[in-house]
Amino acid sequence: MIEAPYPWLQRQWRMLINVASQGSLHHASLIAGMPGLGKLELATAFSxxxxxxRFPEGAPCDTCNRCVLTRRGTHPDLMLLDWIDKATVISVEQIRKLTEKLSLTATYGPYRIAVINKAHSMTTAAANSLLKTLEEPGAGSVIMLIADREAELPATVRSRCQRIVVPTPEKDVALDWLKGQKLSDCEMALDFAQGAPLLARSHIGNLDLARIAAIRSGWVDFVLKDGSPTELAGLTASALSTRVSLTLFLQWTTELIKKLEFSVASGRLTSERHTIDRRYLSQAHIVLQDRMRLDNASLKTQAVLEGALADIRMYRLRIRAENPQ
Ligand SMILES: [Zn+2]
Structure with a gap:
């Protein structure tokens, strides 16, 4: 039987299957949520x-001739669009070819299905080209857009789709699944992946999480107390790579500082004991966000990091001067 690809996708899966069984499936769906939640797998399994x-009279079987074709990726009525080679956009040519194929009569059943992965990266021309099909879909056309950042899609495209949101799963559900994969460091990986289980799994395979966690603690210590900006920036720069970009590292550190800010605001961390101030933490937070925007090849990583640390130190000194204890 074909089932929900991951335990945290049960609700979305049941909704899609119910709607299709009742014959009221919208011709276009937008599956939205952060990366690492299995949105593409959901769309593929549903297609x-x-x-x-055997569907919808019976449950989707995974064994009939057509199921064998879809499993092999050779079913003529199922089309998957994704980035080609080193491209980082979905081009208008890709969309044109897809909509042409979509307009043909289905070979087997009533449906012809197009799954567009990373739909948020469609060029403006690509989105405009797709719009015509979204407005006047052929009989049996089903279009599923997958978007990590749905806000980047034109409103005209979004408004023509049924929106299916995939939220970050409950922590317990994600951890159970990761542990079921016989992986270690699950909790740390899930923290770095901001709760996205598939991203966490990839972090476990690809990153030296313990080292990055130690460096991140170094940043929090710097924010709360002080330290050597040069040393910390050097240590951080040496740990960054193509897999952990400067942007990603600053994002992780920003998240942690945001949590500290929240702890201070909610009284769980008292400013007297830690000599920290909520305004200072939010400044540190802003500094890191500003630096993330600067992340590009023309700037040396070490310089960006040292700059961020120097700014954070400056704000700390200023706030202390304003509030002598
Ligand atoms: Zn089947």
Missing amino acids: RALLCE
Whole structure:
């Protein structure tokens, strides 16, 4: 049987299957949520269910001839669009070819399905080209857009789709799943992945999480107490790589500082004991966000990091001067 690809996608899965069983499936869906939640797998599994010859009278079987074709990726009525080679956009040519194919009559069942991965990266021309099909879909056309950053899609495209949101799963659900994969450091990886289980799994395989966590603690210590900006920036720069970009590291550190800010605001961390001030933490937070925008090849990583640390120190000194204890 074809089922929800991951335990945290049960609700979305049941909703899609119910709607399709009742014959009221919208011709276009937008599956939105952060990366690492299995949105593409959800769309693919659902497409396979729609194309199964036993569905919707029975449950999608995973064994009939059509299911075998979709599993092999050779079913003529299922099209998947994604980045080609080193491209980082979905181009208008790709969309044109897709909509042409979509307009043909289905080979087997009633549906012809197009899944567009990373739809948020469609060029303006690509989005405009897709719009015509979204406005006047052919009979049996089903279009599923997958977007990590749905706000980047034109409103005209979004408004023509049924929106399906995939939220970050409950921590317990994500941890159970990761542990079920026989992985270690699950909690730390999930923290770095901001709760996205598939991203956490990839972090576990690809990153030296303990080292990055130690460096991140170094940043929090610097924010709360002080330290050597040069030393800390050097240590950080040496740990960054193509896998952990400066932007990603600053994002992780920003998240941690945001949590500290929240702890101070909610009284769980008292400013007397830690000599920190909420205004100072929010400044540190802003400094890091500003630096993230600067992340590009023309700037040396070490210089960006040292700059951020120097700014944070300056704000700390200023706030202390304003509030002598
Ligand atoms: Zn089947």
